[in-house]
Amino acid sequence: MSGLLARYEKLVAANELRPDADQRAAAVRLDKLQKELEADEPGGLLGQFFARRKETPQGVYMWGGVGRGKSMLMDLFVATLGIKRKRRVHFHAFMLEVDALLREERERETEGPVRRVAKRIAENVRCLAFDEMVVTNTADAAIMGRLFTALIVDEGVTVVTTSNRPPSDLYKDGLNRSLFLPFIDLVEAEMDVVSLNGPTDYRLDRLGDIETWHTPIGDEATAQVREAFFRLTDYAPEDAEHVPSGELDLGGGRTLFVPKSLKGVAVFSFKRLCAENRGAADYLSIALEYHTIIVVAIPCMGPENRNEAIRFTKLIDALYENGVKLFATAEAEPEELYQRGDGAFEFDRTVSRLKEMQSADYMALGHGRVS
Structure with missing residues (x-):
């Protein structure tokens, strides 16, 4: 399987995609992340020397206007990522799943239900890819800082996501937004923010x-x-x-x-x-x-x-x-x-x-x- 960057350049060479500087810069960054994740896989380069992962590769947050190629690059990233524990999911569907898991954990009277849910998700996922992160639900906004801190920092899950907005504009003017600010801080600390906001709406x-x-x-x-x-x-x-x-x-x-x-x-x-x-x-x-x-x-x-x-x-x-x-x-x-x-x-x-x-x-x- 060829990597994302090679696949992207073939599409440009075949005139299936137009040359786009922002897209290529994002493709270079995602290609680098692919290599880090694949080297860190059991049996990979780092896996040959270490029994467990030493640190989580930095995730990627791609944002930009409609039609700039974010979903196309995400498709290429997931399709060419050579690891088994990867998952692509719409953000809305993922948060509905999280809500259901939280209800299960609370019914069991488990301490720290958010932490337990993160552990359950991470059991089968090494790289979590979201297409279109948007936050409009107050309940989701309130738990996202804790949930993704547990996923990224504690469980070592690498997150890649697309959004129409930069991190600082997520849940803008939302009710009790102060509860959401730790999530923005987490994104800016643990993910590389990449802009795809060129003039062309493909x-x-x-x-x-x-x-x-x-x-x-x-x-x-x-x-x-x-x-x-x-x-x-x-x-x-x-x-x-x-x-x-x-x-x-x-x-x-x-x-x-x-x-x-x-x-x-x-x-x-x-x-x-x-x-x-x-x-x-x-x-x-x-x-x-x-x-x-x-x-x-x-x-x-x-x-x-x-x-x-x-x-x-x-x-x-x-x-x-x-x-x-x-x-x-x-x-x-x-x-x-x-x-x-x-x-x-x-x-x-x-x-x-x-x-x-x-x-x-x-x-x-x-x-x-x-x-």
Whole structure:
């Protein structure tokens, strides 16, 4: 098996990947980690001289905007890593597993349940690879410092992860964030932070000719936004039933259930977002958390849907002002959604924004404020 760097350079030479300085620097660092882990494996170079590992190789934290190649490099790293005790897992699924293990340990009245859970995980894992670390859950944030200290420092597990955010921005403005700060300190002490934040969003290439607005509502429209979701998240379509959901903290003790939430992409129904009583602050929370939103079943609205139309306007304002990409299934084109009723004239601005959000220039913007 050739190492990651050799495999990466072959892909560039074959024009399957474009030359990218940030990607190559990350590939060099991951290749170095591979060699350290493989030399440290029983039967490896160091294993021939020492009965047990002397120290844990420094992990890697790769962060950057959407489509910069983080998941691709993680795929190459895991595929070419020549050790048996390796595991690749989505961070959300891993923390759900940790929650279940903690419940088991607490039911046994075991002292130090977090420490015990770390020991159980480490029994079969030498290198733990996460795709897309994001922290929105207060309970997870509170235990992550202790959990990963036990995994990395006590159990010698090497962690490699990707994220859209630098470590210092994880769980930013989260409730009781002070409980999370030891985890940030741990990442900065025990992992090399590598930035992949170049100007090119390669994931847009993978969308190909998929449009963003699909009408009328039906199987064909659903299939198109479904395909966009899987291309944007790298999630296997055959495992669609297990796409993780999420809980978005709206502040004030309120949360929003997100039916599908992965890698900064969220799927909502129009009914969930606009038929329920929501305000501009809720939509801003969504826009700050997700770089792409898929909204399904947007109806045509009339005077009886005045409230829904107003909420939809606020939603689009928040998405537009933060450069969020929108994919949608709708009963009609934007200009036909709300032609009669209070505020129909003002809705023209929403129509204009929806049209602009379909443009190549808008799709090329980074996640953040447009102006």
